[in-house]
Amino acid sequence: NFMLTQPHSVSESPGKTVTISCTGSSGSIASNYVQWYQQRPGSAPTTVIYEDNQRPSGVPDRFSGSIDSSSNSASLTISGLKTEDEADYYCQSYHNSNPVFGGGTKLTVL
Amino acid sequence: QVQLVESGGGLVKPGGSLRLSCVASGFTFSDYYMTWIRQAPGKGLEWVSYISSLSSSTNYADSVKGRFTISRDNAKNSLYLQMNSLRVEDTAVYYCVRVSKYNWNFGYWGQGTLVTVSS
Numbered sequence: 001n002f003m004l005t006q007p008h009s010v011s012e013s014p015g016k017t018v019t020i021s022c023t024g025s026s027g028s029i030a031s032n033y034v035q036w037y038q039q040r041p042g043s044a045p046t047t048v049i050y051e052d053n054q055r056p057s058g059v060p061d062r063f064s065g066s067i068d069s070s071s072n073s074a075s076l077t078i079s080g081l082k083t084e085d086e087a088d089y090y091c092q093s094y095h096n097s098n099p100v101f102g103g104g105t106k107l108t109v110l
Numbered sequence: 111q112v113q114l115v116e117s118g119g120g121l122v123k124p125g126g127s128l129r130l131s132c133v134a135s136g137f138t139f140s141d142y143y144m145t146w147i148r149q150a151p152g153k154g155l156e157w158v159s160y161i162s163s164l165s166s167s168t169n170y171a172d173s174v175k176g177r178f179t180i181s182r183d184n185a186k187n188s189l190y191l192q193m194n195s196l197r198v199e200d201t202a203v204y205y206c207v208r209v210s211k212y213n214w215n216f217g218y219w220g221q222g223t224l225v226t227v228s229s
Contacts, residue, residue: 033213037155044205044219045155051213090155094214097169099145104154 002026002095004102011108017079020105022091024072032094034074036065039088039104048089049076083109112136112218114206119223126196126227132189132206132220140164140184143211146191148202149222156202159191160209174200196227 003025012018022034034052037045047056049065052074062085064077074093078085086109091102118130130146145160159170159180168180179192189206203222210217 033215035213035215037216039155044222045216046219047215047217050215050217056217088154092155092214092216098171099157099160099209099214099216101155101157 002098002100004091004093004100006089006091006102006105008103009106009108011110012081014081014083014109016081017077018081018107020076020078020089020091020107022074022076022102024074024093027095028069029072029074029093030067030069034065034067035092036063036074036076037090037092038085039090041087045090078107081109085109112208114208114218114220116204116206116220116223119204119225121226121228122196123229124196124198124227127192127194128196128225130191130193130204130206130223130225134187134189134206134208137208139182139187143209144182144189145207145209145216146180146189147205147207147216147219148200148225149205150199150202153202158204161189162211193225196225198227201225201227 005023036049038048039045048063053065062079088104090104113135116132146158161168161180177195181190205222206220207216208218
């Protein structure tokens with residue numbers, strides 16, 4: 001079964017830049033779009049990146065996404081970290097007719 | 111604006127059944143694939159099932175295949191999830207989610223309904 005693997009947690013200071021990785025277990029992660037979702041405690045997830053690197057309206061340009069085929073990974077980069085960015089982040093793609101989520105990464109901004 | 115409102119969650123014993131509903135508004139419901147996604151307490155997101163816009167295609171996660179049935183009524187702008195033979199591990203918040211079939215982006219989520227399976 002296809003899996004997406006994320007680090008369990010990352011932490012960084014306000015104003016800094018953090019990158020969260022999402023590695024595909026097989027095949028090419030570039031074959032299907034990758035989305036990234038932000039989930040704050042007690043709330044439903046919201047999209048911060050869709051189609052690998054596109055930002056929905058209202059998402060600040062501090063958020064960016066990329067694909068690295070050489071490592072079969074997608075990445076979410078957040079620059080100029082703010083305390084409000086503290087949340088869980090999930091990558092998601094699609095494989096053999098099934099949507100697949102990564103396990104989620106808890107971002108702590110301290 | 112897009113709104114998705116789930117209902118039907120609650121406490122049920124192992125082996126029991128429950129039917130979740132989701133009422134959609136703010137968009138042309140019959141134009142979109144719809145999905146159910148769940149999140150166990152303190153855990154990550156798990157896709158459960160999806161249904162195509164005209165109900166011609168459905169798919170299920172292996173963990174629920176044969177026990178859950180997704181359906182929709184486009185005339186009522188409603189999505190359903192019939193859950194049978196419930197297990198303790200089905201305990202989760204269940205989200206009704208609109209999905210784009212072009213990029214599989216889960217763009218709009220309901221607030222979720224909690225299903226607790228316990229004796």
